[in-house]
Amino acid sequence: DTGVSQNPRHKITKRGQNVTFRCDPISEHNRLYWYRQTLGQGPEFLTYFQNEAQLEKSRLLSDRFSAERPKGSFSTLEIQRTEQGDSAMYLCASSAYRGNSPLHFGNGTRLTVT
Amino acid sequence: AQSVTQLDSHVSVSEGTPVLLRCNYSSSYSPSLFWYVQHPNKGLQLLLKYTSAATLVKGINGFEAEFKKSETSFHLTKPSAHMSDAAEYFCVVSPNAGGTSYGKLTFGQGTILTVHP
Numbered sequence: 673d674t675g676v677s678q679n680p681r682h683k684i685t686k687r688g689q690n691v692t693f694r695c696d697p698i699s700e701h702n703r704l705y706w707y708r709q710t711l712g713q714g715p716e717f718l719t720y721f722q723n724e725a726q727l728e729k730s731r732l733l734s735d736r737f738s739a740e741r742p743k744g745s746f747s748t749l750e751i752q753r754t755e756q757g758d759s760a761m762y763l764c765a766s767s768a769y770r771g772n773s774p775l776h777f778g779n780g781t782r783l784t785v786t
Numbered sequence: 787a788q789s790v791t792q793l794d795s796h797v798s799v800s801e802g803t804p805v806l807l808r809c810n811y812s813s814s815y816s817p818s819l820f821w822y823v824q825h826p827n828k829g830l831q832l833l834l835k836y837t838s839a840a841t842l843v844k845g846i847n848g849f850e851a852e853f854k855k856s857e858t859s860f861h862l863t864k865p866s867a868h869m870s871d872a873a874e875y876f877c878v879v880s881p882n883a884g885g886t887s888y889g890k891l892t893f894g895q896g897t898i899l900t901v902h903p
Contacts, residue, residue, distance in 0.1 A: 675829075707891075714878075715830070715891075715893050716893070717890050717891060728890065763830070767889055774835055777830040780829065
């Protein structure tokens, strides 16, 4: 069990640029989640996948955000035309598909939009 | 709908004294409840979880929490604080464990625990 891996750890970008983050879940986990955490707040749910299917999206996920999990393994989260309000920690988590399996979180990608 | 309220944004204790981090929840369903800890520059780590079994739940590092349905509370305690416990703690609620929305966690605002020597 190597844990949930996220890359990059930090990303600084200029407003208006596109960014993409990657998440590699624990290998046997078929559920994958994206959360966003802003300074001083708890993480907020963005979206989740079961295998390659995106089953739910939060209203926080505007049309500038897109997440994919093409082969049911790693996932990418892309933000187009970044805005300063997108600055946050983006967290990925995975879990097994068993009723009360806990989520295992990665260390996150910290995005700073200047 | 579900929500979580952590009653203290900061708690400060001396090493060796008890820790109490307070959490109240609201849920339309019979919830699952969790406490996660986040150390600086580290990922969220699960401390313990309640999923409708025993109401007193023991977790890692000597922490435990008691589910009180009548009070809609899930307070986190530890008998004796250690310097390494200094971190941010999140109380978390999830819909019923068997539901399709499991994993759509609702986090509290967090409580920063400071431990003084």
